[in-house]
C-alpha cells in the first residue's frame with residue numbers, strides 16, 4: 001500500500017536519506033529502528049511531504065505521492081504523530097484531537113463518529129477531554145498525539161518514537177492502547193520508529209533498520225516477552 005523506493009532526501013544540502021526502500025502493507029505493523037540522528041524522523045517527514053526529496057519515489061495505493069501536496073496527504077488517510085507531539089496547550093484535549101479533522105473540513109457527523117472510535121481505543125482520554133492540553137503529563141500527551149493521528153489515519157498511522165521518555169508503567173499502558181488499536185482497526189497500517197528494538201518485539205511483524213539514512217530489512221527477535229509488556 002505504501003511503497004518507498006530508492007528515496008534520498010537532504011536537509012540544507014546534507015543527505016539524510018540514502019536510497020531508502022520500505023514497504024508497508026495494509027494492516028501491517030512495521031518497526032523502523034535506528035539510533036539518534038539515523039534518519040527516522042526524516043523518513044516519516046518525507047512520507048508527509050515535509051522533506052526535500054532528491055531521488056526515488058513514495059507511492060500510496062500505486063499513486064506517486066510527489067504529486068500530492070503535503071497539506072493534502074492527510075486526506076488520503078495518513079495520520080502522523082511527530083516525536084515532539086505539538087499539542088496546542090491552550091486548547092482542550094478534544095479540541096487538539098479534532099483539529100486536523102476540522103482543517104480537513106470533515107463533516108461534523110464524521111468527526112463525532114471518529115471521536116467515538118478514538119475514545120473506545122483510548123478511554124482515559126474521554127475522561128480528560130475537556131481539560132486544557134497544557135496540564136497533560138508526558139504519557140497523556142503521547143496518548144493525545146496518538147488520538148490526533150487516529151483522527152486522520154484511517155489507512156496509515158506514522159508514530160515517531162512514541163515510547164521515548166515514557167516511564168515503564170506508561171509505556172505498558174501505551175503499548176496496550178496500540179494493541180487495542182491493532183485489534184479494533186486491523187486494516188490500519190502502523191509504521192513505528194524506535195531507537196530501542198526490544199520495545200517493538202512481539203508487536204511489529206516486520207522491521208527495518210536505519211543507519212545514516214540507509215534502510216535495510218532487519219530481524220526482530222521474537223524473545224523478551226517482558227519488553228515493555230508488548231506481548
Ligand SMILES: Nc1ncnc2c1ncn2[C@@H]1O[C@H](COP(=O)(O)OP(=O)(O)OP(=O)(O)O)[C@@H](O)[C@H]1O
Pocket residue numbers: 011012014016034035036037038039040041042043083195
Ligand atoms: N533541522 C535540521 N537541520 C540540519 N540537520 C538536521 C535537521 N534535522 C535533522 N538533521 C540531521 O538529519 C539527520 C537525520 O535526522 P533525523 O531527525 O531524521 O534522525 P532521527 O533518527 O529521527 O534521530 P532522533 O532519534 O534523534 O530523533 C541527522 O544527522 C540530523 O543531525
Ligand SMILES: [Mg+2]
Pocket residue numbers: 040041042083160
Ligand atoms: Mg527523530
